[in-house]
Amino acid sequence: LTKHVVVVGGGVVGLASAYFLRREGAEVTLLERSTIGSGASWGNSGWVDPTFSAPLAGPGMVGTALRALARPNGSFYLPMRHLPRLAPWLWRFWRASSPERHDAGLRAVARLAQPTQRLYDQLGADGVRFDSRRLGVVHAFLDAARAERIHQTFLPLTELGYEAPSGVVGGAALREGEPSLSEAVAGGFIVEGARVVNSPSLLYGLQARITELGGAVREHAPVIGLDTKGSRVTGVRTPEGPIEADEVVLAAGVWTGQLAAKLGIDVRIEAGKGYSFSVTPMTMTSHLLHLYEARIAVSPFEERLRIAGTMELSGVNRKLNPRRIAKVAQAASRYLGGWTGPLEEQWTGLRPLTPDGLPVLGRPREWTGLCMASGHAMAGVMLAPATGQAIAQIVLEDADLAELHPFNPDRFG
Numbered sequence: 001l002t003k004h005v006v007v008v009g010g011g012v013v014g015l016a017s018a019y020f021l022r023r024e025g026a027e028v029t030l031l032e033r034s035t036i037g038s039g040a041s042w043g044n045s046g047w048v049d050p051t052f053s054a055p056l057a058g059p060g061m062v063g064t065a066l067r068a069l070a071r072p073n074g075s076f077y078l079p080m081r082h083l084p085r086l087a088p089w090l091w092r093f094w095r096a097s098s099p100e101r102h103d104a105g106l107r108a109v110a111r112l113a114q115p116t117q118r119l120y121d122q123l124g125a126d127g128v129r130f131d132s133r134r135l136g137v138v139h140a141f142l143d144a145a146r147a148e149r150i151h152q153t154f155l156p157l158t159e160l161g162y163e164a165p166s167g168v169v170g171g172a173a174l175r176e177g178e179p180s181l182s183e184a185v186a187g188g189f190i191v192e193g194a195r196v197v198n199s200p201s202l203l204y205g206l207q208a209r210i211t212e213l214g215g216a217v218r219e220h221a222p223v224i225g226l227d228t229k230g231s232r233v234t235g236v237r238t239p240e241g242p243i244e245a246d247e248v249v250l251a252a253g254v255w256t257g258q259l260a261a262k263l264g265i266d267v268r269i270e271a272g273k274g275y276s277f278s279v280t281p282m283t284m285t286s287h288l289l290h291l292y293e294a295r296i297a298v299s300p301f302e303e304r305l306r307i308a309g310t311m312e313l314s315g316v317n318r319k320l321n322p323r324r325i326a327k328v329a330q331a332a333s334r335y336l337g338g339w340t341g342p343l344e345e346q347w348t349g350l351r352p353l354t355p356d357g358l359p360v361l362g363r364p365r366e367w368t369g370l371c372m373a374s375g376h377a378m379a380g381v382m383l384a385p386a387t388g389q390a391i392a393q394i395v396l397e398d399a400d401l402a403e404l405h406p407f408n409p410d411r412f413g
């Protein structure tokens with residue numbers, strides 16, 4: 001019997017889940033309350049790179065969070081007035097920041113991400129049209145000694161499937177391979193093998209392929225509640241009326257918590273606001289750039305660079321603060337040779353952040369007919385294909401996947 005699955009959320013995670021579900025034979029209806037990509041999935045950096053699979057919670061991060069209280073211009077910002085509301089989340093964040101838990105989280109994400117490049121290749125081969133390129137990542141440092149220290153931390157990661165980094169070189173040698181870097185860059189190293197995806201192209205490519213395969217992707221279709229019978233979720237409620245489903249997949253990014261809370265499920269997702277904008281550079285980069293001290297990612301898309309950064313814990317709001325954008329631009333300009341013209345395509349997105357920095361994936365214990373797919377933090381583009389594949393296996397084969405156990409949706413309850 002064909003299962004009817006309703007996927008809530010038209011970001012990269014919802015679309016990838018709907019694609020794999022449809023591919024494996026489910027009847028799929030994806031409901032997006034606004035337009036495709038109106039959440040975090042639009043103006044992000046598009047990196048598919050395990051360098052970014054480390055959970056946010058980790059050694060030293062509590063100090064970073066505390067310092068962030070006093071530094072509205074820092075790359076990590078936690079406005080003081082949000083402290084009371086955030087206290088329970090920060091308490092869990094602190095508990096998850098031990099070296100042991102950070103290491104376990106990193107391993108869990110690396111394991112989930114393991115088939116990622118193959119799955120992206122398969123999407124392309126199956127007719128999902130999107131722009132992606134394999135480029136190396138230049139990790140650029142203003143402080144050469146820090147480059148040496150951080151380089152050491154990359155070496156053990158090769159056992160998790162990371163590419164081994166090149167040796168550390170000085171600024172001049174780095175500029176030979178990447179002339180877009182400024183004289184201020186004192187050193188760095190390169191990690192080959194990353195992929196960069198132009199996110200809007202991926203979202204539209206998935207939408208088109210789902211539709212071509214006979215699935216439905218509906219925009220301006222908000223889900224306002226979930227219908228239940230006993231401990232089974234039987235469908236969703238929309239302003240136009242109920243839609244029945246054999247299974248509902250919640251992939252609503254930072255808004256997943258509100259929907260889950262209606263069923264008493266506590267997924268503890270906070271918003272980690274980030275900003276991006278595009279500029280036309282004097283010299284185009286031929287790599288992805290990680291401007292290390294500033295925590296900024298630079299991605300070349302056609303003739304422009306998308307520059308993205310900041311992690312702001314200021315609740316669920318899309319307010320675009322021009323001062324924060326200006327600070328990112330100022331920090332980035334120290335590392336880059338320069339650009340002409342204004343900061344275009346200014347954008348903000350909310351990363352879905354759990355306190356331990358890991359996604360929530362799978363079925364909550366107390367409910368049947370419900371599957372969670374959210375909390376992908378800084379790695380939603382990277383993890384979307386592996387997530388979509390796993391969700392399809394859970395929903396259609398009742399699979400109990402060992403690699404998903406660390407992402408158990410009940411772990412905060």
Ligand SMILES: Cc1cc2nc3c(=O)[nH]c(=O)nc-3n(C[C@H](O)[C@H](O)[C@H](O)COP(=O)(O)OP(=O)(O)OC[C@H]3O[C@@H](n4cnc5c(N)ncnc54)[C@H](O)[C@@H]3O)c2cc1C
Nearest residue numbers: 009011013033039040041045047223253274379380381382
């Ligand atoms: C500046 C920045 C840079 C980033 N760079 C990278 C990167 O380089 N690589 C990487 O892997 N990740 C990156 N990320 C993270 C990545 O963007 C996110 O992890 C990912 O987009 C999350 O996708 P999602 O589908 O879970 O959520 P979203 O994209 O937020 O999608 C959720 C969707 O659900 C919809 N929705 C919400 N409530 C309802 C409802 N009730 N009914 C119907 N629809 C609803 C929303 O409108 C939204 O479209 C970056 C993020 C930011 C902010």
